[in-house]
Amino acid sequence: MTRADDSISWPKTALAGVIALVFLVPFAFLIGTVIRTPADFAANPGGLPHSFTLSNLTQAWRDANLGRALVVSLEMSVVACLVCVAAALPAAFWFRLNRGMFASLTRHVLIAGYAIPMIAWLIPIFVILARSGMTGNIAIAGILNGVSSVPFAIYFLYTYLLLVLSDEVLDAAALDGATVLSQFWRITVPLSRPAVASVVVLVLVWTFGDLMVAATLLQTTPDNYSLPLAAMTLATRESVNLQGQAAAALVSLIPVLFIFAFAQKTLVAGFGGNSEK
Numbered sequence: 001m002t003r004a005d006d007s008i009s010w011p012k013t014a015l016a017g018v019i020a021l022v023f024l025v026p027f028a029f030l031i032g033t034v035i036r037t038p039a040d041f042a043a044n045p046g047g048l049p050h051s052f053t054l055s056n057l058t059q060a061w062r063d064a065n066l067g068r069a070l071v072v073s074l075e076m077s078v079v080a081c082l083v084c085v086a087a088a089l090p091a092a093f094w095f096r097l098n099r100g101m102f103a104s105l106t107r108h109v110l111i112a113g114y115a116i117p118m119i120a121w122l123i124p125i126f127v128i129l130a131r132s133g134m135t136g137n138i139a140i141a142g143i144l145n146g147v148s149s150v151p152f153a154i155y156f157l158y159t160y161l162l163l164v165l166s167d168e169v170l171d172a173a174a175l176d177g178a179t180v181l182s183q184f185w186r187i188t189v190p191l192s193r194p195a196v197a198s199v200v201v202l203v204l205v206w207t208f209g210d211l212m213v214a215a216t217l218l219q220t221t222p223d224n225y226s227l228p229l230a231a232m233t234l235a236t237r238e239s240v241n242l243q244g245q246a247a248a249a250l251v252s253l254i255p256v257l258f259i260f261a262f263a264q265k266t267l268v269a270g271f272g273g274n275s276e277k
Contacts, residue, residue, distance in 0.1 A: 030253075033246040041243055060234060060247035068223065069230035070251065072138055073208050076226060079142025080149065080207040081200045087146070088153030089196060093188050095154070096161040097170070097180070107158065114151035118212055126216050136221030141214060145207040153199045160195035161188065201263045205256050227252040 032049045033041065040051040060066060095107045125144065129135050165188060173183050214226040225233070231248035234241045 027253075030246055030250055033243055034250050036243070038243065045242075056243040057247045057250070060231075060241075060244040061251070063244065064230040064233050064248055065222075065225070066227065066230055066248060066251050069225050069227045070255070072218075072224055073226045073228075073252075074255075075138050076142040076145065076210075076214075077204045077207040079139055080146035081203050083143050083146030084149045084153050084203050085196055085199060087150050088157055088199065089189070089192060090184065091150075091154050092157035092161055092192075093184050095158050096165055096188075107154070111151050111155045114155075118148055122212065122216055129217065135217050136224055137217070138224050141217045141226075142207065144213050144217070145210055146203065148213075149199075149203045149206060153203070156199060157192060157195050160192060164191045197263070201259060205259060208256060209252065 029046075033045075034056050035052050035054070036049040037051040037053050037055075040049060091110070095103055122144070126135070129137075129140065134140055169187065170183065173187060178186070209228060210226065211228040211232075214229045215232075218224045218226060218229060222233075227248065231245055231252065234244040234248060
């Protein structure tokens with residue numbers, strides 16, 4: 001590395017450090033809030049911890065039933081990922097094959113659906129489900145979360161297929177007698193694995209932290225509360241258990257951190273990091 005490269009890398013490193021600090025400070029404050037005794041926290045809520053205890057974490061785990069809520073959030077997230085990928089990947093492949101005006105207009109309309117506020121369609125769906133007695137269902141909540149991410153997934157996968165699925169590859173497959181279905185299963189699915197993995201990671205994280213769908217559909221069934229919904233039960237009109245809510249937030253955050261820690265290479269590849277290979 002030359003001196004010129006060193007002079008350029010230092011500002012980038014410093015900027016990255018500042019950005020990381022912006023995210024690390026709240027995380028450190030969250031941990032400090034969880035591990036402090038109630039007396040220590042009451043004496044100086046914004047100060048450094050002078051005590052250590054796990055009682056806040058264990059009490060929040062028990063009072064909010066966080067173990068069950070963790071399982072519910074995982075189940076809902078898995079359903080959302082399956083629904084989103086199953087709908088978005090074939091759609092992105094179809095749009096990759098068809099470049100006409102109708103396909104282009106349909107694609108833009110579907111992608112524009114991502115800009116529609118969730119509340120605009122969630123309330124009518126809730127009314128329909130409530131009349132049918134289908135609220136409180138984890139699978140339905142997962143399906144709605146998956147459907148809400150489909151417009152983004154179509155755009156993401158379609159853009160990725162434009163990079164990796166060239167016209168030459170499609171023409172060669174057609175000349176070899178491959179049907180459209182064969183082109184999808186044997187060529188598109190293997191090539192799109194990095195992008196699909198990225199979509200799965202993002203949808204998993206979004207659904208894991210979802211509150212709106214969970215609060216709308218699962219509030220009638222306490223045993224099916226997701227993690228964010230269970231954390232809300234620690235606050236009442238009479239009292240706000242800040243340390244308990246911080247503990248619940250920490251439990252919700254740890255799985256997400258693990259997902260991003262193990263999926264960094266996948267996200268880079270899915271966002272076109274290996275498009276030149």
